[in-house]
Amino acid sequence: MTDRRLAWILLAPALAVLGGLTVYPALWVLWLSLQYRVPVFSISRWAGLEHYAFLAVDTRFWNAAWVTGVFTVCSVALECALGLALALGLRGQYRGRRVALALLLLAWALPSVVTAKMFEWLYHPAGGLVNFLVGGRTINWLGDPDLALPALIAADVWRATPFVTLLCFARLLTIPADLYEAAQVDGAAGLQAFARITWPLVRPILLVALLFRTLDALRAFDIMFVLTGGGPAGATETLTVYAYRALFQTMQMGFGSAIGVVVFAFVMVVAVAYLWVINRQDQTA
């Protein structure tokens, strides 16, 4: 019992910091989202659930939710698949491995705003590198509502795949070589060895990568804000971009907070779901 109390006392500072940094702001935004708050027009009155009622029928909101979902699912799936493939490829390479890793790290380390600016020029229809590579056509990557979101997903994949690669690669390095040798003796090679040895050992770390990337993608902001501003025709407006516009451009603090609360709820649901899966795996493993 006293041990227990001591544990709580020792945990208290960390809990206080966590509470102050996450729980308190979340509650504050929740509180704001129940009001009409437009500072410029000195408006501050109770709204109850009216913002949420409006969101339910707001086509711009549903479009943003759809865009957020598509962006998250596509970019994360591609990043994890490519990241694992690259890690496997790197494992077999001894020469140039360091250089490759350094280059990968560079892509991951660049601030996303810088990456976005860089892609703005790469995608430029007249003289951008991307169009040059596809044979000198003038494809309107960022100005066509059907192509803009795939173009953003590609940019995000370029930026974030290295993160998955590094995590998987680190895990692969710790798999003892004699496991594979034993497998070869038993007549299991290639795909079978991958399915029986590599995959089960990499899977937990891939799940962690998946979790981090999903949460990041759900809150992605810089790439669409810089490259397309949410356009054309709102085709790349994610929930975070919509929330930003409501909060800081139309200054509707209450309404913007309501969008923020929805994003927060999404993130929480996804995070809890992942953690549940990971925990279950730990118990069965």
Added chain:
Amino acid sequence: MARRPARAVLLVPLLLLALIAGGCGERAGSGAPVTLVFKHAKILGPADPLPGLLRRFEARHPGVRVQSEALTWSSDEQHQFYVINLEGGSPPFDVMMLDVIWVPEFARAGWILDLTPFVPAAERDAHFPTAIEPAVQSGRLWALPWFMNVGLLYYRRDLLAKYGFTPPETYEALAAQVRRIRAGEGDPRLDGYLWQGKQYEGGMVNVLEALWANGARLLDEVGRPFPDRERARESLAFLRGLIESGVSPAWVTAADEELTRRPFGDGRAIFLRNWPYALDLFELPDSRVRGKVGVAPLPRLRHGPVGAASTGGAHLAVSARTRHQALAVDLARFLTSKAAQRAMTEGAALRPSRPSLYQDAALVARDPSLPALLGLMEKGHPRPITPYYLMLSTTLQPEFSAVLVGRKSPDRAIRDGTAQVEHLLRAITP
């Protein structure tokens, strides 16, 4: 658990922090040195004249130090910085540089000082009316113009001369010239007319200019959207038509100022809509179009005037909470004075808001385009002068963008836009 809360979540405590942190600053006791803080965007251009100007101000006011602090480069982030700090009570700055479209909003919010009592009529009249008007709300003056911008039509003098054309006065003529020149040149890489159609404030500016070019307005006197529906519809249809007919490349729907300036500067376009800054870059020694570029007023559509271009630029305002009101106003007046604007024009290649400087012999010798710009600045249109301009712009941008990419008919975009603007106005009228 997420590693950091979502962006929106993060920003709210910042607002709160600003509330708590408000009210720490130095007191100007008797004889104690006073520090004025001046927030502004980074001044680009060949030689930044600002430090010299501030030293001059300090020399005139012994015991006063001016601390100049640069903001981030993007206009959205600057606006966000101001909103967070001003909303929170005592902002950590006295004088601030504002985009002209924010002035009414900040005035309405009570964040900036009413300058009417400090600025004599003569000083006010020394600026372009088109620069003063946007800084006036309910008959009071809230900011002083620092420098000025206006939309221009850039054209390739050499190409137009080769085919015997003069700069087009109507968009029909522009389209005809583009077709003729492109047929004659036979260069598939030569684009016709470049402008900014991305979903952002600059795209809004281009749409407004198309409305004005057809004698349409975005708001009427009492703030109702699209009073001249038929003309507005024609304007939007015209912009979409530019793309459909190939006069403008399809990629203008994702283009901002820089993305259009570069191809034109590489000699890959005949016409370009842009701000005056591009001219300096076209005349650089290593520019491919050096000496081949002319500027003209923006053309018109059927019902509108020539040169109905949007004005833009920066104003200086004083924080309503400053502890050194008189000094801060002095600084704003000094930086917008004729001498200071001359220094800014020479050093930073910015265009002044005072007509008298456009005929200043020394300045004209350095920049021969000034006299031509004078008439354009006088004729320019300010964007709608209202505290909710940003709301309006942010709400309508996706609608206009949808027209430009062919997702919505002009009619439907006007209908949907009207409905959304009306919803917005209902929320802000108590």
